[in-house]
């Protein structure tokens with residue numbers, strides 16, 4: 001049996017810093033992925049991930065056991081990312097992804113992953129197109145899409161992470177998907193159609 | 197089911213959050229309405245695209261780096277874990293206050309005025325005159341402060357009891373609200389254990 005997150009938090013709070021490591025190990029890739037998709041910049045996502053876990057550790061005593069650690073750390077992650085997007089400099093805006101060297105590590109990784117039924121090149125292109133479409137959503141719509149589609153959270157969990165009512169979760173998801181559909185399926189033939 | 201409603205329920209259906217009964221209606225409508233079938237298929241395509249882009253994009257393990265900063269960071273506070281101590285202290289404080297409260301009421305009933313109580317507070321404090329005091333003076337000093345604190349509590353209690361006698365509704369309402377707030381704080385601390393059993397999801 002695994003030690004539960006709650007036990008680990010309890011051990012952290014009673015002075016055992018090493019009890020935080022399993023929590024970091026378990027959640028850092030999800031947190032990184034979430035903030036990366038929010039800010040779409042590799043280095044920034046790395047810094048933000050670090051910052052998120054620092055904040056979590058510093059505020060551990062405020063952890064409300066009503067939520068799971070996963071939900072709680074994602075709340076910090078989304079907040080940090082939205083905060084970053086708000087106060088970033090205008091030149092940070094990525095208008096042309098092909099000239100953004102920071103996004104490279106991900107692209108390389110994607111090229112190694114085969115997405116059936118797409119070819120490797122096509123999957124990388126498709127991935128970039130989807131990623132960009134998500135990135136260009138306004139932050140609060142982007143957050144629900146990421147939590148639902150990439151973190152696979154249910155409505156309750158999303159409502160806990162963002163501290164918004166269930167109805168607002170549904171509404172934002174609907175609006176986000178309408179926009180994504182417009183960008184991804186309306187103007188260009190869909191990726192699925194181009195590959196047989 | 198109307199077409200507008202179909203669009204509304206569709207996302208919930210694809211998210212697996214729709215009740216079975218509505219699900220049946222939705223499928224029925226999809227099979228009988230051509231335009232909604234197209235709406236359905238388009239949305240399904242979007243979901244498939246999102247799924248294809250779900251792969252984690254991390255290419256580097258940040259755990260060591262994160263733990264390094266955390267090791268250098270001071271320990272977090274333990275406020276949440278003092279629930280029991282807070283409960284004991286609150287109970288004790290309430291008991292003391294209750295006792296003093298009734299002596300306060302007693303004072304008021306016996307005609308001792310608030311000013312007399314205040315006088316008692318002031319008179320029981322005596323400041324040591326010099327820095328090099330002997331042990332007896334020290335004892336007197338601390339005893340003085342202790343009896344002053346008790347007298348002060350009695351003083352507050354007499355004020356509260358006068359307030360209750362003069363404005364019973366308002367005072368009892370305020371006291372009730374204070375007690376409720378106290379209970380809320382104490383019970384909030386004890387949720388920790390309860391929710392452990394229900395933990396099983398990834399998040």
Ligand SMILES: [Zn+2]
Pocket residue numbers: 198199200202225229230231232
């Ligand atoms: Zn219809």
